[in-house]
Each structure stands twice: as structure tokens, then as C-alpha cells.
Amino acid sequence: MHELAVTEGILAVVLRHAAAGGASRVVTVRLRIGGLSDLSEEWLARYFAWLGRGTVAEGARIEVERTPVVFRCGPCDRTFDVDLRTAGDFPCPFCGGKDVSLVSGREFFVREIEVV
Amino acid sequence: MENIRLIEVREEILSDNRDVAREIRETLRRKGVFLLNLMSSPGAGKTSLLIRTLRALRDAFRIAVIEGDIDSMVDAEKAAAEGVPAVQIRTGSACHLDAPMVEKALGELDLDRTDLVLMENVGNLVCPAEFDTGDTRKAMILSVPEGDDKPLKYPLMFSICHAVVVNKTDCFPMFDFDLDVFRERVRKLNPGAEIFPLSCKTGEGMDRWIAWLEKAIAESRSR
Numbered sequence: 145m146h147e148l149a150v151t152e153g154i155l156a157v158v159l160r161h162a163a164a165g166g167a168s169r170v171v172t173v174r175l176r177i178g179g180l181s182d183l184s185e186e187w188l189a190r191y192f193a194w195l196g197r198g199t200v201a202e203g204a205r206i207e208v209e210r211t212p213v214v215f216r217c218g219p220c221d222r223t224f225d226v227d228l229r230t231a232g233d234f235p236c237p238f239c240g241g242k243d244v245s246l247v248s249g250r251e252f253f254v255r256e257i258e259v260v
Numbered sequence: 261m262e263n264i265r266l267i268e269v270r271e272e273i274l275s276d277n278r279d280v281a282r283e284i285r286e287t288l289r290r291k292g293v294f295l296l297n298l299m300s301s302p303g304a305g306k307t308s309l310l311i312r313t314l315r316a317l318r319d320a321f322r323i324a325v326i327e328g329d330i331d332s333m334v335d336a337e338k339a340a341a342e343g344v345p346a347v348q349i350r351t352g353s354a355c356h357l358d359a360p361m362v363e364k365a366l367g368e369l370d371l372d373r374t375d376l377v378l379m380e381n382v383g384n385l386v387c388p389a390e391f392d393t394g395d396t397r398k399a400m401i402l403s404v405p406e407g408d409d410k411p412l413k414y415p416l417m418f419s420i421c422h423a424v425v426v427n428k429t430d431c432f433p434m435f436d437f438d439l440d441v442f443r444e445r446v447r448k449l450n451p452g453a454e455i456f457p458l459s460c461k462t463g464e465g466m467d468r469w470i471a472w473l474e475k476a477i478a479e480s481r482s483r
Contacts, residue, residue: 146355146387153274165267175273180416182386213415215448228415233445246419246449252390254269260262 147184151191155201157254162200167259170201174258178251179213179227204257213249217241277391280359284366284394294477295366295377297357297395299417302383304403305427307335308460309469310378314342316470321375321477326365328357328382335380345369356387359394376477385414396480399423404431408442411449419449423456423472430459 154175162170173192177183189206196202212225217236224237235242272278288295300306314323325339325346336348347365349357362379369377379395381388400421402410405428411418418424424446426439439457446453454472458465 146390149354149356149358149387150273150390153276156276157269157271157273161267161269161271165265167265167267171264177273180419181390182414182416228412232412233441242444244448245451246415250416250419252274253272256266256268256270258264258266260264 147187148191150183151188151195154188154254155192155195155199158201158204158257159199161254161257162259165259167200167257169260170204170257171260172205172207172258173201174207174209174255176209176211176251176253176255178211178249180249181252200259209255211249211251214247215244216247218243218245223247274391277359280363281392281394284359284363285396287366287371288394288396289480291371291374292481293371293374293377294397294480295362295379295393295395296473297379297381297388297393297398298401299381299385299388299398299421300383300401300403301385301406304383304401304406305460306380306383306401307338309401309425309427310380311338311342312460312463312466313378313470313473314339314344316466317376317473318342318344320474322373323376323378324369324374326362326369326377326379328361328380330355330382345374351382354387355382355384356391357381357393358391362393362395385410385417389414389417389420397422397476399425401425401427402442403428404435404437407435408437408439408445411442411445415449418446418453421450421453422476423454423469425469426455426457427460429457429464430462 185208216223219241220239222238323344327335328349333348336346339346347368349361349365398421456469
């Protein structure tokens with residue numbers, strides 16, 4: 145839903161780094177987005193293609209690395225990945241403990257760009 | 261053959277928004293203004309909670325209201341009818357408030373004569389979670405008819421809020437909402453979040469919410 149505004153943000157970051165690096169064209173944009181984000185990659189790519197027209201990022205390929213939603217178990221201190229949309233209520237897979245808490249899954253950044 | 265170079269970026273996607281949000285937070289801190297960002301899905305009771313909160317705190321604080329809406333003035337008119345300054349942000353196509361929009365709206369208020377700004381975000385549990393608005397605290401409302409499974413479906417929203425209001429508790433008998441299960445689901449995502457079951461209709465539970473907000477305002481001033 146908010147992919148347009150997010151894509152504007154991505155393009156701004158990409159163009160700034162491309163200019164600083166003296167790039168004439170951006171070939172690939174690699175993003176790292178946590179599993180807690182609802183962003184649709186298909187729409188990110190479409191909006192990027194549209195917003196990037198006429199810039200050095202025109203035609204760049206968008207690659208999204210989805211990082212997992214990770215929880216830590218309080219009692220046994222081990223971490224594990226969870227797909228929240230299918231998990232329902234999830235105890236620790238190692239010890240069955242229910243005292244688990246979120247560790248990561250909110251990453252939201254441009255990792256690197258490939259340029260010529 | 262062109263040589264492809266790799267540029268390491270490692271920068272947040274919404275860094276522009278984050279920078280503006282930081283500026284807003286700093287300005288508000290300096291002026292002693294508390295900005296509450298209130299989020300929920302449409303119909304969960306943002307405007308009702310806002311009006312109830314306004315009435316409970318208007319004698320203690322100088323309050324203003326910011327209303328975010330896609331394209332209407334209805335909510336701002338309700339707030340203005342309460343006799344407090346109200347600014348409507350019409351976001352057009354945007355499904356959330358972002359920091360530049362909030363900065364502009366704050367510019368229309370007299371912050372030197374304001375203690376508390378109650379801000380109603382656009383009704384939506386997805387997009388507002390991604391955009392920092394420069395708020396002092398984030399609160400969300402989930403209403404009983406929406407169901408206790410929502411932390412599993414909108415985990416980002418539940419993971420960022422300082423307070424989670426469960427509204428329409430007067431409807432409990434009609435729905436299979438398990439408050440204990442809900443508390444456990446929120447706690448996993450966000451152990452620091454406080455949960456406030458209440459009914460804007462009957463007023464039940466409002467006092468705990470108001471006490472939390474008063475305490476949060478006091479804490480923000482002492483920093």
C-alpha cells in the first residue's frame with residue numbers, strides 16, 4: 145500500500161550514493177527488508193521502474209533479501225525463525241518454552257548498489 | 261565490456277523521513293510539547309478515544325489536534341467542535357502520515373502555547389508503522405470485533421507501539437476475543453508495550469489509559 149512512498153525513499157538513497165560514487169548508471173539495487181514488513185516486491189519493482197525513468201537508476205534491477213523474523217527463547221536462550229503469518233502460537237522449538245521475544249525482523253535498508 | 265562496481269550503501273530506506281522525524285522530536289522536546297501518534301484500522305475508535313482523552317485532559321493541558329485523513333475534514337471538525345485548535349492533514353493518495361506532513365501541520369499550531377498534541381494517523385495497520393512521525397509516543401487501538409489474532413497479521417505495528425488500547429470491551433460477550441491470548445501475542449513482539457482494555461462508549465477502563473498518558477507526559481518533560 146505504501147510502496148510508492150517507500151520506493152521514493154529508496155530512489156533518493158540510491159541516487160545520492162550513485163552520484164557520490166561517480167556512477168553513470170545503476171545496474172542493481174540490493175535491499176535488505178525484514179520479514180515484519182508487508183512490502184510487496186512486485187510493486188516496489190514497478191514503482192522503481194516508473195520513478196527511476198530519466199535518472200541514472202533507470203532500468204536498474206531490484207533485488208530484495210528478506211531477513212527472517214527471529215525470536216529468542218527466555219528459558220533456554222536459543223534463537224529461532226518464525227513465519228508469523230502461519231505460525232499461530234509458537235513455543236520455542238527446542239525446549240517448548242513459551243517465554244519468547246522478538247529479536248529481529250525490522251531491517252529496512254539499501255544494502256548495496258552495482259553501478260557502472 | 262563495462263566494469264560493474266559495487267557501492268556499499270547500508271543506509272535506511274526512509275532516511276529522509278527519519279531525519280525530519282528527528283528534527284521534529286528535538287523541536288518538541290525543546291518546546292515541551294508531547295506528540296501522541298494514534299494509529300489503528302478504520303473504525304477501531306481513534307476519533308472516539310481522541311475526543312474522550314481530550315475531555316479528560318483539557319483542564320490539565322493545553323491541547324491541540326492533528327487529524328490525518330485521505331480526503332475529508334470530518335474528524336478535524338469534530339475536534340474543532342470541542343474548542344481546541346485542530347489541523348487536518350489530507351494525505352491524498354498516501355495511506356499514512358510521514359514526518360514532512362507532520363512538520364507542516366505542527367507549523368500551523370502555536371507550539372509555545374501547546375502542551376499536548378493528539379494526532380490521529382490514517383486508518384490502517386500497515387503503512388503508518390513504517391513511517392516515523394517524530395512523535396513522543398506511539399499508541400495503537402485494536403477493537404474487540406477485529407479479533408485477538410491481529411498481532412500475528414500486523415506484527416510490525418504491534419512491535420513499535422508504546423501502548424496498545426483494546427477498545428469496545430463492552431462487546432466482549434459477543435466475540436471470541438481472548439484477552440490473555442492477545443496479551444501473550446503482544447508481549448512476544450513487544451515486551452515493553454502496555455495494554456489498556458477499555459470502552460470509549462461506556463468509559464470503562466479509561467482512567468488507566470489517561471493515567472498512563474499523564475505519566476508519559478510528565479516523564480517526557482523531566483528529560
